[in-house]
Amino acid sequence: MAEMLAGRLHVAERALRMESVPVPEPGPGQVRIKVAAAGVCLSDVHLIDGTLTPLHLPGDVVTLGHEVAGVVDALGDGVTGWEPGQPVLLQAGERDRRGTLLTRGVDYDGGWAEYALAREDTLVLVPAGMPFEHACIIPDAVSTPWAAVTDTARTRPGEAVGVWGVGGLGAHAVQLLRLIGAAPIVAVDPLPAARDRAVTLGADLALDPKDGGFRDALLEVTAARGLDVAFDFAGVTPAREQAMTVLGAQGRLVLAGIANEAVTIPSDTRFNYGRQAVLGHYGSEAEHVDQLVTLAALGRFDLTTSISDVLPLADAPEAVRRVHDKQGNPIRLILRP
Template identity: 80%
Template sequence: MLAGRLHVTERALRMESVPVPEPGRGQVRIRVAAAGVCLSDVHLIDGTLTPLYLAGDVVTLGHEVAGTVDALGEGVRGWEPGQRVLLQAGERDRFGLVLTRGVDYDGGWAEYALAREDTLVPVPDLISFEQACIIPDAVSTPWAAVTETGRVRPAEAAAVWGVGGLGAHAVQLLLLVGAAPVIAVDPLPAARDRALALGADLAIDPADDGFKDAVLELVGTRGLDVAFDFAGVNAVREQAMTVLGRHGRLVLAGIANQPISIPSDSRFTYNRQAVLGHYGSEAEHVGQLVTLTGLGRLDLSGSVSDVLPLADAPEAVRRVKEKVGNPIRLILRP
């Protein structure tokens, strides 16, 4: 079968012919129908990210995967060939380590993929494979940031810095839980236009001279209740702190690999503010999103920016890296 394989030592993505995998005990083989291309895939290729628990130095990329059950390994119960499923983006091993699909073990940039039986989630017919595959990570990460880490409540003022693949969904999800107003902050005009189309109350360039005044005019002198950094840039954090209100939370969902500084500890303490780290999501968040999408509460149709053949994975990586067309998600179809 064809697979997009990352050779970690060389930082090279190669489209290779490899054997179709056989499911072991407790595993299910999936015929892949759609797989998302994430910025973290790009960072794995360029060396910004490195697998921590990979056995060897070659891995099939792809942690956003959906398809149909193809074959069952020994001892598997509750699944049947032909069932429509998506795969959780990772799993815990017997020692409690969190392993990521397409990073620490083979993922879904392939015609077939293996998954442990407890990492499959059924997908209703109303959700396309292209939309289903991006729910783990592209949608579940901001959903967990909004509902779990940020604990956003109705009518709280919220802002999202970085309206890309994760941030665009964060805008939608904040509206879904009743945040108001919702502000999008991004230097790209196309990203700001997209945020407004998704329902943001204000979309503003962070370099705008009137940034602080514009935000406070909308939210009032109380400031933001919660701010989300999906850009992973120190300047974002510094700017967010200038408009964060009393009891405000700054949620760091983007990774900058830089020290975090607080301009004034007295102001920070007096206002009882908090800086919260966020990474990924849990299994229940994916299940919640499948329910919401399947019932029409969440529309992900606009998130699929384009669909490319699996063989064009290198081109998809280039387009994501260079932001060609300002995509939310590009999808690979075997």
């Protein structure tokens, strides 16, 4: 039986191991993909360090990687509409018959491997000319902030917005908010390089959250009305607490980062009087990925600067270390088998 290299998480030990495993055979309704590119996400790091735990994984070992693109390699019984050689990206998850959301590379094997299996309805055709490195990060790094901006927050043109955390999700949020006409866009990050990047990507103002003049600067750029929408992509309690203090009337705080901590409203009087809201957000739906593929193909946004580096699949542990340590302040590192 043919074998392949895969990055496997042993959940009980919280150990990532590069292992040789059998090349999977597609079952009925499945397609095998020859992986060309797979993203390394902070959530992958959190799965390894124990901050996150798979909820629906049958067993104790899983191949990581929920951002995957490649070429159709083999078809299972009953698959129609796909042919070997077609370039595709994979949705970051799927729903089972009961409607439970299962995440690729978390609840079932993902794409940190030479080959990956996918249910046929989770494939999306990659347009001609789109690099696999760009295509693979659309499901999650781009689609998560897109869904947060357009669906959860219902952001409207001209609304004042704040983005806390200009990393893998926040950097794309800045671009997408500019695309839909939000204004002004205020980026908040403690790292100077991240703030510079935010301005380059389209933010109107970039602030250090620890700056003593933070509140005054934000109120000045919003004409004293505060934020209509604040997005927490940092996933840390201080970001949420600070965002709450600068929300305007009917302002919405969207929690897109996962802190696994309590959410506190400091004053119910101000919160209720201002008719404010705290909204949870997770992931995206298939329609969001389809929308983004169309927009990217038409040149509405460019992911070139999102690819911080490309590493061989065998160097997955090094990529995880670099994301964990924020070495080089990466937006996305890509693994290439």
